[in-house]
Amino acid sequence: MRLRFLAVLCLITFSLAFAQTDPLTPSAKYDPAVPTLEKFLGYKLGGDFTPHHQLTAYYHALAAASPRVKVEPYGKTAEGRPLNLVVITSPENHARIADIRAAVARLNDPRKTSQADADAIAASTPVIIYLSYGVHGNEASSAEAAMQVAYELAASQDAANLERLQNSVILIDPLVNPDGRERFVQGYRSVKGASPVSDRFAAEQSERWPSGRFNHYLFDLNRDWTWQSQQETRARITAYRAWSPQLHVDYHEMGAGSTYHFAPPADPILESLNTPMLRKWFDIYGRANSQAFDRHGFRFFTKEDYDLFYPGFGDSWPLLNGAVGMTFEQGGGRAGLALELPDNQRVLTLYDRALRHFVTSLATSDATIKNRVDRLKDYYAFRKAAVTAGEQSPERYAYIVPSGDSERAEKLVNVLLRQGIEVHRLAAETDVARLTDYWGLKHATRKVPAGSYVIDMAQPLGFLVRALLEREPKLESTFFYDVTAWSMPYASGVEAYLGGAGTKADLRPVTAPITRKGSVEGGQEVAAYVFSSEPIASVRLLAALLQADIRVYTSTRGFKQAGRDFPAGSLIIPIETNPPQLGAKVRELAEKAGATVYAVSSGRSESGVDLGSNRVRFLRKPKIAIVMDSPVSPSEYGYIWHAFEQQYGVPFTPIKAENLGGADLNSYNVIILPPDSGDGRGYQRVIGGMGSRLTDWVRNGGVLVGIRGGALFAAKKRSGMTSVNFKFLSRAAEEARIEEERSAPKKDETPSSEPPPPPPSKEEQEKARAASLERKLRKYADKEKELQKEQVPGAILKTNLDNTHPLAYGMGDQLAVLNNDAPILELTDKGDNVAYFPKEGVKLSGFITPENEKKLGHTAYALRERVGRGFVIMFADNPVFRGFWDATDRLLLNAIYFGRVTIPGVD
Numbered sequence: 001m002r003l004r005f006l007a008v009l010c011l012i013t014f015s016l017a018f019a020q021t022d023p024l025t026p027s028a029k030y031d032p033a034v035p036t037l038e039k040f041l042g043y044k045l046g047g048d049f050t051p052h053h054q055l056t057a058y059y060h061a062l063a064a065a066s067p068r069v070k071v072e073p074y075g076k077t078a079e080g081r082p083l084n085l086v087v088i089t090s091p092e093n094h095a096r097i098a099d100i101r102a103a104v105a106r107l108n109d110p111r112k113t114s115q116a117d118a119d120a121i122a123a124s125t126p127v128i129i130y131l132s133y134g135v136h137g138n139e140a141s142s143a144e145a146a147m148q149v150a151y152e153l154a155a156s157q158d159a160a161n162l163e164r165l166q167n168s169v170i171l172i173d174p175l176v177n178p179d180g181r182e183r184f185v186q187g188y189r190s191v192k193g194a195s196p197v198s199d200r201f202a203a204e205q206s207e208r209w210p211s212g213r214f215n216h217y218l219f220d221l222n223r224d225w226t227w228q229s230q231q232e233t234r235a236r237i238t239a240y241r242a243w244s245p246q247l248h249v250d251y252h253e254m255g256a257g258s259t260y261h262f263a264p265p266a267d268p269i270l271e272s273l274n275t276p277m278l279r280k281w282f283d284i285y286g287r288a289n290s291q292a293f294d295r296h297g298f299r300f301f302t303k304e305d306y307d308l309f310y311p312g313f314g315d316s317w318p319l320l321n322g323a324v325g326m327t328f329e330q331g332g333g334r335a336g337l338a339l340e341l342p343d344n345q346r347v348l349t350l351y352d353r354a355l356r357h358f359v360t361s362l363a364t365s366d367a368t369i370k371n372r373v374d375r376l377k378d379y380y381a382f383r384k385a386a387v388t389a390g391e392q393s394p395e396r397y398a399y400i401v402p403s404g405d406s407e408r409a410e411k412l413v414n415v416l417l418r419q420g421i422e423v424h425r426l427a428a429e430t431d432v433a434r435l436t437d438y439w440g441l442k443h444a445t446r447k448v449p450a451g452s453y454v455i456d457m458a459q460p461l462g463f464l465v466r467a468l469l470e471r472e473p474k475l476e477s478t479f480f481y482d483v484t485a486w487s488m489p490y491a492s493g494v495e496a497y498l499g500g501a502g503t504k505a506d507l508r509p510v511t512a513p514i515t516r517k518g519s520v521e522g523g524q525e526v527a528a529y530v531f532s533s534e535p536i537a538s539v540r541l542l543a544a545l546l547q548a549d550i551r552v553y554t555s556t557r558g559f560k561q562a563g564r565d566f567p568a569g570s571l572i573i574p575i576e577t578n579p580p581q582l583g584a585k586v587r588e589l590a591e592k593a594g595a596t597v598y599a600v601s602s603g604r605s606e607s608g609v610d611l612g613s614n615r616v617r618f619l620r621k622p623k624i625a626i627v628m629d630s631p632v633s634p635s636e637y638g639y640i641w642h643a644f645e646q647q648y649g650v651p652f653t654p655i656k657a658e659n660l661g662g663a664d665l666n667s668y669n670v671i672i673l674p675p676d677s678g679d680g681r682g683y684q685r686v687i688g689g690m691g692s693r694l695t696d697w698v699r700n701g702g703v704l705v706g707i708r709g710g711a712l713f714a715a716k717k718r719s720g721m722t723s724v725n726f727k728f729l730s731r732a733a734e735e736a737r738i739e740e741e742r743s744a745p746k747k748d749e750t751p752s753s754e755p756p757p758p759p760p761s762k763e764e765q766e767k768a769r770a771a772s773l774e775r776k777l778r779k780y781a782d783k784e785k786e787l788q789k790e791q792v793p794g795a796i797l798k799t800n801l802d803n804t805h806p807l808a809y810g811m812g813d814q815l816a817v818l819n820n821d822a823p824i825l826e827l828t829d830k831g832d833n834v835a836y837f838p839k840e841g842v843k844l845s846g847f848i849t850p851e852n853e854k855k856l857g858h859t860a861y862a863l864r865e866r867v868g869r870g871f872v873i874m875f876a877d878n879p880v881f882r883g884f885w886d887a888t889d890r891l892l893l894n895a896i897y898f899g900r901v902t903i904p905g906v907d
């Protein structure tokens with residue numbers, strides 16, 4: 001008896017101890033009706049990488065078994081996979097979920113909801129917790145962890161869990177990027193052995209191009225929150241905004257050598273997020289997670305590497321909306337089921353990785369629930385502070401003027417509207433005092449035209465508005481995880497101002513996204529159809545016309561027809577060289593493209609060149625090949641792919657770099673070499689073996705467009721296709737370049753036409769000697785900072801643009817470009833420097849040292865050189881960036897359509 005009692009006691013003690021030590025089953029009692037991972041999938045957490053359809057099926061099984069779980073579809077990926085939100089809360093909360101949502105939504109607008117009402121809502125309403133797993137598809141452990149989290153919440157019968165579900169609504173996005181993760185999972189499965197090979201050089205530990213990180217179009221969805229260029233993001237933001245969450249955690253993985261990162265985040269932090277209130281919350285979450293990790297002896301770090309600067313991340317964007325947004329990183333992304341860490345530290349398994357995400361998911365949720373009332377109150381307080389800060393700002397209003405191509409302003413406004421930002425329109429022309437434009441000019445007073453868009457910073461999303469529209473974020477650090485500048489007026493290329501209120505401004509709210517439809521205007525008797533080169537819609541229309549085999553010409557000089565001025569680059573569709581029923585086709589395509597076309601009755605222009613002039617040039621239908629796969633950078637290729645396919649309707653053949661050598665190049669008349677993942681030497685490795693075939697193809701009339709590394713391939717010291725020299729900003733890259741040139745076989749070189757630079761003065765020599773000594777004697781620990789300073793991590797720079805050149809048709813004479821540590825292209829004296837950095841005042845926004853600004857002064861951003869009967873067009877950096885930097889897209893589009901256009905007699 002006594003013995004039996006002891007045995008029972010032992011059993012109880014044992015199971016209690018087990019419950020405490022097995023972090024996977026933190027509860028004492030689980031509902032057997034709810035399927036475990038093992039029961040449903042055939043393996044426990046971390047037993048395998050679960051494909052998307054099985055992940056999805058598991059959540060549906062949970063929903064079928066538990067009244068706590070509901071699966072709500074919120075969209076589809078580009079490859080057609082379903083996107084779901086799994087809503088987990090108590091059955092009582094599910095029964096009143098619409099009321100909960102409505103109550104929390106009232107916290108969104110402190111102008112309508114009083115403090116007393118907000119306090120009452122905070123006291124009585126569950127907190128909304130939003131956990132996003134797997135935004136980077138090859139950081140594959142978090143989607144496994146999410147299933148375990150959902151199981152715990154759905155099945156645990158412990159009182160603590162019931163209380164948890166009573167006080168919160170937990171939203172699980174089980175897989176933010178299904179297309180990317182499926183690419184990873186299937187890639188892994190296709191090379192894995194019967195049992196895991198933990199050797200870090202095993203095939204199953206390394207992915208094939210383009211890797212599972214990105215979505216279908218090879219965009220990084222963790223850079224897209226604010227721009228919503230991808231359909232996955234647009235769907236997610238709609239779902240997110242419908243719930244108004246107070247917490248958002250984005251689950252990631254980093255290199256296998258690292259442990260685990262959670263809040264507090266690293267510096268720099270956007271000024272509006274660098275507040276005592278948010279620091280308090282980062283501390284609360286940091287402590288909760290360190291306690292949970294210490295309990296199990298898991299290693300971690302905080303406050304390093306993952307900053308809060310760029311507003312398009314899955315932490316900063318939710319923060320700017322009032323939630324606490326955080327990025328959690330587990331070491332071991334991209335690895336297989338088991339990976340032996342260097343120096344025999346241990347074998348890291350998928351189970352280890354998923355388990356840690358599981359632990360932080362619960363600890364972070366519980367910290368939120370424990371501080372539920374405060375979290376809800378601070379959510380309201382953040383949005384209230386945004387209104388107040390806006391009211392007090394001398395630059396309270398942003399004005400977007402739809403001058404020139406109004407589509408740019410409309411697109412910018414639509415991006416703001418989709419985030420819930422309030423936008424108004426001026427009903428009448430208004431005088432505004434003390435305005436600053438985005439080129440740094442101050443205007444004592446200015447008339448802002450009717451129809452201009454006005455964005456008031458004094459709104460609940462005022463901090464988000466400021467982050468997106470201010471000219472330059474405040475910089476206090478030299479380390480950045482991503483770009484340091486993104487100001488939308490630069491990116492969109494719109495006329496914009498910041499300043500105070502207009503006198504008696506008549507403001508009308510913009511309530512729906514702006515759409516546009518093109519048209520054909522003008523007479524019955526038609527000699528030709530003409531349309532201006534200025535709107536970006538004209539390129540979309542041109543692409544569609546050429547695709548439909550309609551013959552289109554461009555005028556290298558401006559002309560006036562039907563009382564309208566058509567600038568150089570404007571487009572002409574003559575009746576003479578086109579088939580009958582032209583009118584109907586032009587109308588159909590113009591409407592679709594959003595372009596306005598004018599039917600004109602005579603080839604005789606009112607001024608400028610006539611429509612049959614020699615200065616009106618026939619446009620060849622481009623047959624485009626874009627080189628992709630290794631060594632091309634996946635996302636740099638993806639930006640172009642997405643822009644061509646989704647924004648402009650430009651057809652092309654994607655061709656693998658390794659297949660270019662075997663391809664019949666005569667099938668194409670435009671070949672684009674996008675940036676590689678390094679300094680351009682990847683191209684030499686993969687296509688260098690083609691010998692002179694590519695050059696011969698250019699000589700015979702081809703247009704080669706080289707971007708960044710692709711441009712360097714075409715440089716004098718690389719393939720020798722052009723006369724262009726290049727350098728690098730960072731010391732290490734520059735030293736490698738000098739070494740590369742030293743060891744390269746000497747070629748006969750024509751001497752430069754430039755006179756040699758004058759020898760440095762005594763004073764300059766002395767200064768250089770002192771700088772060199774200071775460098776030699778610097779402290780070891782300072783070297784890291786020095787390296788960071790050498791970089792240009794995404795700054796906005798000013799270029800002068802020669803818009804008389806075909807490459808800049810339809811554009812202004814200044815252009816803001818993004819520089820992401822791009823190489824320096826020296827000005828060509830053989831060709832045309834179409835976009836170049838001015839001697840001084842290069843920086844518009846973001847981080848760049850004065851030394852680097854100086855190095856970039858009077859160097860090229862975009863240039864063209866004639867090679868035989870063809871042309872090489874070179875870009876220092878990618879003019880197409882992340883689906884939102886529309887201002888520079890036009891350069892690449894012009895390169896395709898106008899790349900061969902010349903004025904007769906002029907090269």
Ligand SMILES: [Zn+2]
Binds near residue numbers: 136
């Ligand atoms: Zn990641």
